[in-house]
Amino acid sequence: MSVTAAQGFRAAGIAAGIKQNGNPDLALVVNDGPRLAAAGVFTSNRVKAAPVLWSEQVLKGGVVSAVILNSGGANACTGPQGFQDTHATAERVAEVLDGVNAGEVAVASTGLIGVTLPMDKLLPGVAAAAGELSAHGGEKAAIAIKTTDSVHKTSVVTKDGWTVGGMAKGAGMLAPGLATMLVVLTTDADLESAVLDRALRDATRLTFDRVDSDGCMSTNDTVLLLASGASEVTPEYAEFAAAVREVCDDLGRQLIGDAEGASKDIKVEVVNAASEADAVEVGRSIARNNLLKCALHGEDPNWGRVLSAIGTTSAAFDPNQLNVAINGVWVCKNGSVGEDRELVDMRYREVVITADLAAGAETATIWTNDLTADYVHENSAYSS
Amino acid sequence: MSVTAAQGFRAAGIAAGIKQNGNPDLALVVNDGPRLAAAGVFTSNRVKAAPVLWSEQVLKGGVVSAVILNSGGANACTGPQGFQDTHATAERVAEVLDGVNAGEVAVASTGLIGVTLPMDKLLPGVAAAAGELSAHGGEKAAIAIKTTDSVHKTSVVTKDGWTVGGMAKGAGMLAPGLATMLVVLTTDADLESAVLDRALRDATRLTFDRVDSDGCMSTNDTVLLLASGASEVTPEYAEFAAAVREVCDDLGRQLIGDAEGASKDIKVEVVNAASEADAVEVGRSIARNNLLKCALHGEDPNWGRVLSAIGTTSAAFDPNQLNVAINGVWVCKNGSVGEDRELVDMRYREVVITADLAAGAETATIWTNDLTADYVHENSAYSS
Incomplete structure (x- = not known):
């Protein structure tokens, strides 16, 4: 179910060859609307990966048409080249999707710090992922963002006519502000970005921000919430916020339950x-x-x-x-x-x-x- | 050499039966003067062991005649009984040494938190330790304060007519404010307690306070500096402070070098x-x-x-x-x-x-x- 549990979203997860072991490593999530509202929270680490710097700017507009996520490399501490690579990735997503502007494409990366991404693998992978997009692709997307995770993590809450669902990855470097993680949440509730932002901050403050597996804060933490409005339902704030928090709480517990090497x-x-x-x-x-x-x-x-x-x-x-x-x-x-x-x-x-x-x-x-x-x-x- | 390298000090280390394995567990250091000046710095943990609470009061007077130290139990989180046990230990030291007031006896403990000390072993041990006091007892005292330390730690710096020496224990729970440790330094330089206090704080700020083996701050950290004045030499402050810092630096490096389980x-x-x-x-x-x-x-x-x-x-x-x-x-x-x-x-x-x-x-x-x-x-x- 994952990010495609809510109406109005398609997703894909493929092996683009970024990971040398051939495992899935590239996920694409597309919001087909009618609304393209979004909110995001990011690591409070002052050393931020290139995709975090990029996506922070994208989210300022409150509009996200698509999210491209790769595992196999964090694209952190990679200098100007790293930022250019993130930019090129967003441009490529805009090219392969109809009517999408690169400035509305969020990018997230996870993996080893200090290594540039193999763009010769990643850019062709974007087109391949777009070709696999499906309203049932949420599960594959969740699998493609795994790093040392032993299992992929998804969660869904369905209310009266609308749904919040999501996927998460994270297993080490888990600490507040946020726990090292990539999370994409989607909803078909019809809400504007300011409401999404408030609900997301209220939820993360009490959930992901209070997950602290090893005290180490990541350079790449990203949590996004996208709304398609496809349900044509506008829930009360309290009810919507509770649903978002429930999904975040569930995903946070799954992160702790799968933390590297942990037995308790x-x-x-x-x-x-x-x-x-x-x-x-x-x-x-x-x-x-x-x-x-x-x-x-x-x-x-x-x-x-x-x-x-x-x-x-x-x-x-x-x-x-x-x-x-x-x-x-x-x-x-x-x-x-x-x-x-x-x-x-x-x-x-x-x-x-x-x-x-x-x-x-x-x-x-x-x-x-x-x-x-x-x-x-x-x-x-x-x-x- | 240890705490008896400087003139005017005697020390002893014995097995009083506090440790169930029969290893040495009780050390006594006595300042025979003519001066009885002292300074101390203690853990900044707000949960302080009974001996820390006691010794902080003793050091306010700037006079220390003797220090009694036990391993085999931290006497931390032991409530009113723990404080009474520390008090009784100081009283016993005063009884077995001629002309010593219990208010001039510093007490230090190290070992497991939350367990009361076996006073039926400790109090007879005080008399036994007093009977073993010797101007060559510094080494045995250093051995008796070991817990999980693999080696005992001592250091000595000798200058023109005066000496600073000391002993330390500590192997885990090493973190600033201070690294978990008991340290006793002695000098035969003729200096008043205010000068000792300044030199000790200047030294610990740059040495023990910057040792951080595992980020965990102890309830029992105690560093004492005692001056006997027996050399009849009053060194310049800068020279004295440098010698104290040199000994602290050396002992701090020995603590890191013997940290639990470390390979680097x-x-x-x-x-x-x-x-x-x-x-x-x-x-x-x-x-x-x-x-x-x-x-x-x-x-x-x-x-x-x-x-x-x-x-x-x-x-x-x-x-x-x-x-x-x-x-x-x-x-x-x-x-x-x-x-x-x-x-x-x-x-x-x-x-x-x-x-x-x-x-x-x-x-x-x-x-x-x-x-x-x-x-x-x-x-x-x-x-x-």
């Missing part, structure tokens, strides 16, 4: 914080503590490492009032030893850490993974 | 920064990037991960003017591909990453380690 999905819930910002800061600090992530890998409910992570933040709390539960067992009470740690059952993939700051009523949830020898292996054995 | 010692040099704060921020961001640390473990000169780490900071720079060298080869020039990465020789333990921000004239150096499967194993296979 860790939900860090911060409760009773003085502010949401405090809750997020504490959640991130816990989620990024390598010693804790190792301990959880070893199924050791090491709450001391949770406390030492909380202690590095500027959030409001009294160290003597902190409480920590692991999988529901309050192993730390009032900053000291609580219930018996032997009661904690750590056998399952999902681990829930609850940090009670006893300082207010705000909450936040951050998702992360454990740190494993497999993560080290996947990220040291070859460049990615 | 990584020197991150940031040059041409607009400010020293910018240089430190960029250095820390690079030093904490798990993906880069994995790549360096795999001897992959992955400069793209260096750039993506720089891009997450607020330092002044233009992404198109960044240059990065790995072991002297400028693999990234002007934010893009530079010299051939095949030229980088990564076979040796030490790796030097130079990040040129092209934004000013300030520099900073941060030391870190690679991320390895052994690190994961050491920190997941058992609590520490």
Whole structure:
């Protein structure tokens, strides 16, 4: 289903030869309208890949006719040549699609940083992808954007007469602002770009921005939301925003569930914080503590490492009032030893850490993974 | 040599039975004067172990007669009982040493967080350690504070008539503010506590504070500097400060060289920064990037991960003017591909990453380690 679940979209995914192993590596998503509204959010990394710089400009117009995405190369840190390559890719998409302007073509890339793309493979691939475009092509598009992902990720929510669907890729370099990912969401709801922008920002702030697998922020993160208006339904904002958030939340969980080398999905819930910002800061600090992530890998409910992570933040709390539960067992009470740690059952993939700051009523949830020898292996054995 | 290299100090290290494996676990350092001046710096973690809370108060007086240090338990997150145990330990030291007030006894602990100390072993151990005190006991004291350290760490600098020496422990949870460590430095220079304090802060800011093995800040970091005045020499400040810094620098390098599971010692040099704060921020961001640390473990000169780490900071720079060298080869020039990465020789333990921000004239150096499967194993296979 993916990006073609909503009416008014066609997609394709092909092997253009960008990846040396011959796997699919080029995806094309086309909005056939009648509306061509779009919104996007991008990495907050100041070192941005050429396609991010390009697509940021495209999205300023609020109109996107097509998105071309390649895996097999990030086109980041590639200088003026890299930007020219992105531009040429958009121009090629405009050429092979009727009535499309290059300034309405978003481009996204993922793969190794610092390597220019094989344009002799990519440009012919654009024409080939256009020839494969289909209202059932969403699944193939989702497959073509995989890098080290073990599975492709899609999600769909259908409401009364309209749909939001999408695809995502991302498995390493997952960190806020955004998690390293390419995401394309589509909807046939009839909404203008300003509404899409608000809904997308509201959703990503609470979903992808709170996925932090390994603390490493990418140069290429891109999340796009395209609306075709083909359903001729204009939903209420709250209902539409909830649907977008539901799809983002589902895709975010799939990213965490497929993170490189991970054996645990860790939900860090911060409760009773003085502010949401405090809750997020504490959640991130816990989620990024390598010693804790190792301990959880070893199924050791090491709450001391949770406390030492909380202690590095500027959030409001009294160290003597902190409480920590692991999988529901309050192993730390009032900053000291609580219930018996032997009661904690750590056998399952999902681990829930609850940090009670006893300082207010705000909450936040951050998702992360454990740190494993497999993560080290996947990220040291070859460049990615 | 260690803490007894300088005149006027005695030390001991014994096995009190705090560690279940019977290894040495209790060290005592005594200043026999004539001066009893002291200064200390402590972890900036807001969750502080009981001995840190105690010793911070002791150091406010600028007088330390003795330091008692145990391994085998951090006495952190142990509530009111933990603080009472620290207090009782200081009282016991005062009892077994002639003319010493408990308020002049610094206490330091290291080991697992969230477990109370076996006081039935520790208190008799204090008397036993006092019985072993010797002007040649520095080595044994250094051995008794080891936790997962593979070797004990000592350093000595001797100048014209006076000496600065010291011991350190620390192998994991190494991060700024300070690196997880216990350090005791002694000198027979005749200096008052305010001078010691200035020299110690000047030194730690540039040494221990710039050691960042795994980004995890401890609850127990303690660095003490004691002066006996026994040499009857009062050196110039600059000369004294340089000697203290030299010892701190040497001990800091020994900590990095013995970090848990590490196979590389990584020197991150940031040059041409607009400010020293910018240089430190960029250095820390690079030093904490798990993906880069994995790549360096795999001897992959992955400069793209260096750039993506720089891009997450607020330092002044233009992404198109960044240059990065790995072991002297400028693999990234002007934010893009530079010299051939095949030229980088990564076979040796030490790796030097130079990040040129092209934004000013300030520099900073941060030391870190690679991320390895052994690190994961050491920190997941058992609590520490």
